Amino acid sequence: MQYLTYQPIQIEQLLAISHHTSCGAVVLFSGDVRNNNVGKQVDYLEFEAFDELAKALIAEILDTAQKKWNLEIALCQHRLGIVKVLECAVCVVTSSPHRSEAYQANQYIMERIKHEVPIWKKEVYTDKSYQWGNNCGCHPEGYFPENHTKSVPQAFQNLK
DSSP states (O other): OOSEESSOOOHHHHHHTOOOTTOSEEEEEEEEOOSEETTEEEEEEEEEEOHHHHHHHHHHHHHHHHHHHTOSEEEEEEEOEEEETTSEEEEEEEEESSHHHHHHHHHHHHHHHHHHSOEEEEEEETTSOEEEOOSSSSOTTOOOHHHHOSSHHHHHHTOO
């Protein structure tokens, strides 16, 4: 599965491959583009990434979650390029024997992706103004790696 895609995320396909005979819980999070933010009307989002590093980090995050919560399945796909209102920008799916682990792992994966993976968001408003950054929302003035990224150096060293 591709972690990054310029194509619309096929949520149904991700869900279809996320079931396992030992699992009683499948949690799917779909991060969709909404039509407003900070009091402005959103036209669309545009995502860019440092592809190699983003892929390596997503793989590491999924692997860590699988081990920590004993997941059978952990998937993530993030859009790049232009993503319109009501389209899915990111999808995370987790499958485990019990719901608690599936929920916790799903939230863990999503939070780490928003805080650590080098994917940049440009929010374009209907008045044609725009704002870069603010991927995680905890630093309105933009993305600052020193405030978030802990695993980037290790993942970067693992790139071939």
